[in-house]
Amino acid sequence: MDDIKEGLRYAFQTKNVLTLAISGTGHSGMEAVLSNLLEPGENVLIAITGTWGDRAADMARRYGAIVNTVSSKFGTTLKLSEIEDAVARVRPKLFFIVQGDSSTGVLQPVDNLSAICRRYNCLLAVDVVASLGAVPFYMDRWGIDAAYAGSQKVLGAPPGLAPISFSPRARDVIFSRKTPAPVYYWDMKLVGRQWKCFDEDRIYHHTISSTLLYGLREGLSILADEGLEHAIQRHRTCAKRLYNELEKIGFELFVENEDDRLCTVTTVYIPDWVTWDDVALYMRRQNVTVSGGMGPTAGKAFRIGIMGYNATLQTVTYLINVLQESIKHVKLVTA
Numbered sequence: 137m138d139d140i141k142e143g144l145r146y147a148f149q150t151k152n153v154l155t156l157a158i159s160g161t162g163h164s165g166m167e168a169v170l171s172n173l174l175e176p177g178e179n180v181l182i183a184i185t186g187t188w189g190d191r192a193a194d195m196a197r198r199y200g201a202i203v204n205t206v207s208s209k210f211g212t213t214l215k216l217s218e219i220e221d222a223v224a225r226v227r228p229k230l231f232f233i234v235q236g237d238s239s240t241g242v243l244q245p246v247d248n249l250s251a252i253c254r255r256y257n258c259l260l261a262v263d264v265v266a267s268l269g270a271v272p273f274y275m276d277r278w279g280i281d282a283a284y285a286g287s288q289k290v291l292g293a294p295p296g297l298a299p300i301s302f303s304p305r306a307r308d309v310i311f312s313r314k315t316p317a318p319v320y321y322w323d324m325k326l327v328g329r330q331w332k333c334f335d336e337d338r339i340y341h342h343t344i345s346s347t348l349l350y351g352l353r354e355g356l357s358i359l360a361d362e363g364l365e366h367a368i369q370r371h372r373t374c375a376k377r378l379y380n381e382l383e384k385i386g387f388e389l390f391v392e393n394e395d396d397r398l399c400t401v402t403t404v405y406i407p408d409w410v411t412w413d414d415v416a417l418y419m420r421r422q423n424v425t426v427s428g429g430m431g432p433t434a435g436k437a438f439r440i441g442i443m444g445y446n447a448t449l450q451t452v453t454y455l456i457n458v459l460q461e462s463i464k465h466v467k468l469v470t471a
């Protein structure tokens with residue numbers, strides 16, 4: 137567990153003491169951030185750039201917070217001025233935003249938000265489930281107060297643990313709550329003690345899956361061996377190749393502006409020149425699973441995930457070959 141904390145501090149680029157892995161998938165990280173940092177009746181501002189913001193809003197409501205939202209046009213990022221206007225209007229205790237929204241394939245810049253949040257005295261929480269380890273993320277340098285990820289995405293470990301980290305500012309908020317954290321299982325005061333994040337003896341809080349811990353430790357050690365900068369470059373190179381190849385075939389990408397694209401999940405408009413469900417089925421038979429759309433992209437786009445262990449040019453080439461072969465096959469069958 138100590139190795140994992142160290143590996144996570146590297147992945148998040150933080151010195152935060154309260155850094156650990158929650159038992160549960162990415163959703164549990166989202167639950168833990170919202171339930172620990174919000175109390176009933178408090179104002180939260182949630183950025184919506186796809187499905188994940190909607191989910192965070194749903195969760196925050198369940199914890200009794202007053203939910204306000206600011207939405208981007210789907211397929212684009214939120215502009216800094218839109219965020220600043222919303223924070224100034226709402227004066228939230230917490231501003232929540234997703235760095236890489238896997239439902240739309242949008243990469244939201246989060247390096248420039250803490251100045252706004254500090255100005256209006258609010259905490260800044262970022263979902264990095266689909267982006268940590270693949271795009272730059274500097275938790276301390278960027279002044280981020282809470283962030284969480286998922287073990288099974290770029291880190292390539294089995295699903296079931298959610299890396300999470302809280303800044304000293306966020307930790308103080310957790311320790312000075314007026315009401316106890318509403319979910320015992322995600323109470324960071326207790327989970328933090330189990331992970332020996334504080335100057336106190338380790339306690340038993342719940343049974344953590346040892347096999348999942350070993351898996352995450354391995355994923356983190358592979359990332360540390362490769363180095364974050366190299367991993368980020370590798371993801372970027374693969375994504376660029378993928379965009380080029382898709383455009384050569386005639387596909388149109390959902391996120392128009394290349395700088396706004398999340399390199400781990402590429403959203404592609406379903407074209408009218410092919411029966412997409414048949415193509416996807418044929419691809420699956422060749423061991424390539426391409427997801428359908430989700431939330432704003434449902435029925436409109438399909439999504440290609442190239443991340444972690446799979447982010448190699450060989451994988452991209454294989455995928456493109458299978459895609460082309462599947463299109464040909466489906467056209468032949470229907471012709």
Ligand code: PMP
Pocket residue numbers: 161162163164188234236237238239263264265266286295
């Ligand atoms: N946030 C984002 C951005 C995600 O992409 C996902 C999963 N696709 C989640 C949260 C939820 O993670 P999980 O499925 O591991 O609970």
